[in-house]
Amino acid sequence: MDLKLLLSWRLHLTVIVTSMLAEWVGIVRIPLGPGTLLLLPLLYAFIIGVLLNPHLFSGMGKLIPKPVSHASGPIILIAILPFIAKFGSTIGPAIEQIIAAGPALLLQELGNLGTMLIALPFAVLVLKMGREAIGATYSIAREPNIAIISDRYGLRSPEGIGIMGVYVVGTMFGTLYFALMAGYIASLDILDIRALAMACGVGSGSMVAACSAALVEAVPASKDELLAFAGASNLLTYATGLYISLFIALPITEWMYKRLKGNTPAEVRHES
Amino acid sequence: MKASQTAVDHFDAEALKELRPENQLGKTALVLAAVCISAWFSNVVNGAPLLDALPGMLILYAMVMVGLGIGRVFPFYLPSVAWVSLISIVMTLPVFPGNEWILEQLAQVNFLAVVTPVLAYAGLALTGREFAMFKQTGWKLVLVALLVFTGTFIGSAVVAHILL
Numbered sequence A: 001m002d003l004k005l006l007l008s009w010r011l012h013l014t015v016i017v018t019s020m021l022a023e024w025v026g027i028v029r030i031p032l033g034p035g036t037l038l039l040l041p042l043l044y045a046f047i048i049g050v051l052l053n054p055h056l057f058s059g060m061g062k063l064i065p066k067p068v069s070h071a072s073g074p075i076i077l078i079a080i081l082p083f084i085a086k087f088g089s090t091i092g093p094a095i096e097q098i099i100a101a102g103p104a105l106l107l108q109e110l111g112n113l114g115t116m117l118i119a120l121p122f123a124v125l126v127l128k129m130g131r132e133a134i135g136a137t138y139s140i141a142r143e144p145n146i147a148i149i150s151d152r153y154g155l156r157s158p159e160g161i162g163i164m165g166v167y168v169v170g171t172m173f174g175t176l177y178f179a180l181m182a183g184y185i186a187s188l189d190i191l192d193i194r195a196l197a198m199a200c201g202v203g204s205g206s207m208v209a210a211c212s213a214a215l216v217e218a219v220p221a222s223k224d225e226l227l228a229f230a231g232a233s234n235l236l237t238y239a240t241g242l243y244i245s246l247f248i249a250l251p252i253t254e255w256m257y258k259r260l261k262g263n264t265p266a267e268v269r270h271e272s
Numbered sequence B: 001m002k003a004s005q006t007a008v009d010h011f012d013a014e015a016l017k018e019l020r021p022e023n024q025l026g027k028t029a030l031v032l033a034a035v036c037i038s039a040w041f042s043n044v045v046n047g048a049p050l051l052d053a054l055p056g057m058l059i060l061y062a063m064v065m066v067g068l069g070i071g072r073v074f075p076f077y078l079p080s081v082a083w084v085s086l087i088s089i090v091m092t093l094p095v096f097p098g099n100e101w102i103l104e105q106l107a108q109v110n111f112l113a114v115v116t117p118v119l120a121y122a123g124l125a126l127t128g129r130e131f132a133m134f135k136q137t138g139w140k141l142v143l144v145a146l147l148v149f150t151g152t153f154i155g156s157a158v159v160a161h162i163l164l
Helices: A009-025 A041-052 A058-062 A066-100 A102-126 A132-137 A143-152 A158-188 A193-200 A205-218 A220-262 A265-271 B002-010 B013-019 B025-046 B050-073 B080-092 B099-106 B111-125 B128-135 B138-163
Strands: A028-032 A035-039
Touching: A009 A041, A009 A066, A009 B025, A009 B111, A035 A158, A035 A205, A041 A158, A041 A205, A041 B111, A066 A102, A066 A205, A066 A220, A066 B025, A066 B050, A066 B080, A066 B099, A066 B111, A102 A132, A102 A193, A102 A220, A102 B138, A132 A158, A132 A220, A132 B138, A143 A158, A143 A220, A158 A193, A158 A205, A158 B111, A158 B138, A193 A205, A193 A220, A193 B138, A205 A220, A205 B111, A220 B080, B025 B050, B025 B111, B050 B080, B050 B099, B080 B099
Parallel strands: none
Antiparallel strands: A028 A035
């Protein structure tokens, strides 16, 4: 990628103005039923970014030319790194608490298997999806999971299309969805807030960011502890997630898919 | 189906490899400086004035570069995210020399303010293909994806809740 595009002052200045505007609006709390929906500045920043995107409104090409918009893609990967560093700095000081919570932290990785429990039956029985459903639901569809599917089935297979769809959705809306969901579930006050923090760790960097930030807003008093747990859980996801999805999640998904298809014989005939 | 196919075309493993930040440290150093400046300004509103946050931002910059450098020379592959976070953890451990000063400086950088510009870049980066995918058959996958995220989150939270 051309360095001139990557360092385009139009792009970075637009981002600075957008971010400062979003920060200025600040956090908005909307009561919803028994819980509260938290709107964070990152949500407004994303929406402003989309509205300024030249691919959506071609008039915006005057502000951000299309090649500059393309350069913004690889920049995301780098832009998240300072945040990851800030995030890690919450783990170091809390290392003793994290070691004390060790077993819970390790085993909650198995909770990742929750991906297919709701989503797979829905995809197969309600949406009548084929083998795309396997790729789409066996994991949270981040880069390591894509690597597994690509290795096993190829990315142009139905499984590959399934995982790429979820990957794109995750990239576009995952961050926002995690923030909204985590803030809401925290406000319901059913599950231990530390457990929710660990659950935040399942996603990609920006998902973890938004998710734990939303939790901190819901329970500001335990800020340091929450960030430390989410960060440690995310690190473990990177360390163990690959093996869990390869050796446990994918075989279970295959098995469940066969069972679900077996229960709907009409669908099988229709396909063959 | 057709729309999802374009998503696959969009994902080019080779291109992604080329873009891995640790594979071109020089370019990454410059881009990283630019994104740090964005975060630095974003931090002014709810974090700290520019000068107060400067040491903290420089520490974050250094942590990222050290992490990427180690990732580059290490014999086996770990995502750069994992390296950066490891460096940052080590540097803030109670046994690390000067960890209190580091934490003091980092406290000037607001946690949320650093993420806000990332999402602005993300909004600006969406391509015509991605918009097209959502106009066409993307809705099924959107629905499934949201269920996947919900399932993982609640699954992990319930397991952790029982064990805590």
